Amino acid sequence: MTKKQEIKLFEAKKVRTVWDDEKEKWYFSIVDVCEVLTDSKDATAYWRKLKQRLKEEGNETVTNCHALKLRAADGKMRLTDVADTEQLFRLIQSIPSPKAEPFKQWMAKVASQRLDQMQDPELNFEQAYADYRRLGYSDKWINQRLKSIEVRKELTDEWNRAGVTENQQYASLTDIITRAWSGKTTRQYKQHKGLKKESLRDNMTNIELALNILAEASTTEISKAQNPKGF
Numbered sequence: 001m002t003k004k005q006e007i008k009l010f011e012a013k014k015v016r017t018v019w020d021d022e023k024e025k026w027y028f029s030i031v032d033v034c035e036v037l038t039d040s041k042d043a044t045a046y047w048r049k050l051k052q053r054l055k056e057e058g059n060e061t062v063t064n065c066h067a068l069k070l071r072a073a074d075g076k077m078r079l080t081d082v083a084d085t086e087q088l089f090r091l092i093q094s095i096p097s098p099k100a101e102p103f104k105q106w107m108a109k110v111a112s113q114r115l116d117q118m119q120d121p122e123l124n125f126e127q128a129y130a131d132y133r134r135l136g137y138s139d140k141w142i143n144q145r146l147k148s149i150e151v152r153k154e155l156t157d158e159w160n161r162a163g164v165t166e167n168q169q170y171a172s173l174t175d176i177i178t179r180a181w182s183g184k185t186t187r188q189y190k191q192h193k194g195l196k197k198e199s200l201r202d203n204m205t206n207i208e209l210a211l212n213i214l215a216e217a218s219t220t221e222i223s224k225a226q227n228p229k230g231f
Helices: 030-038 043-056 060-064 084-093 100-119 123-135 139-161 167-182 186-194 206-226
Strands: 003-010 013-020 025-029 066-071 075-085
Touching: 003 075, 013 030, 013 066, 025 030, 025 084, 025 100, 030 043, 030 075, 030 084, 043 060, 060 066, 060 084, 075 084, 123 139, 139 167, 139 206, 167 186, 167 206
Parallel strands: none
Antiparallel strands: 003 013, 013 025, 025 075, 066 075
């Protein structure tokens, strides 16, 4: 089972989501949805009270919801209540909000786009392009960034073929590559750029992206040439 976490934006507000490849469905952070719909300053407390009330009413949807580890605001992975699209549609009915209907339409669109992307991977790049444009990046930078995603995917596929499976191994190998072109580990380079929880690659210049692409592409080709049997 592969679960991929993503941040989706609804009216410029973040909603943490997880895509489950096996079940082919999205899971949405219920707390994030509560914050979007109610503009609550303490969405966690709002959801806790709503959850308690629905349980007392015998609401089966709440009973069937489960928790997944999602990245919290402090950068740590924490168990968070999530709901799939069908469950969330039912929960939203219990949250009085003028945003309820627009949010339902947004959810349906998110689900539809993912299914379309599974049939046509090129749509993934089109969506990423549109997202980066909305964030104010230049066309030249976006093209570099999308190329870096493609090269990174090819590299991780090669690592998988070579037997690299653990996240820590990925991190160690990535540090080696980053140090090769920048002289710093990934963490050191983030500190150098004054970043905390932000994505390093999303904050690279065109030149930095080009150097990183060259380093990762070269690593892939070397690995293929040596035909390693394992890590």
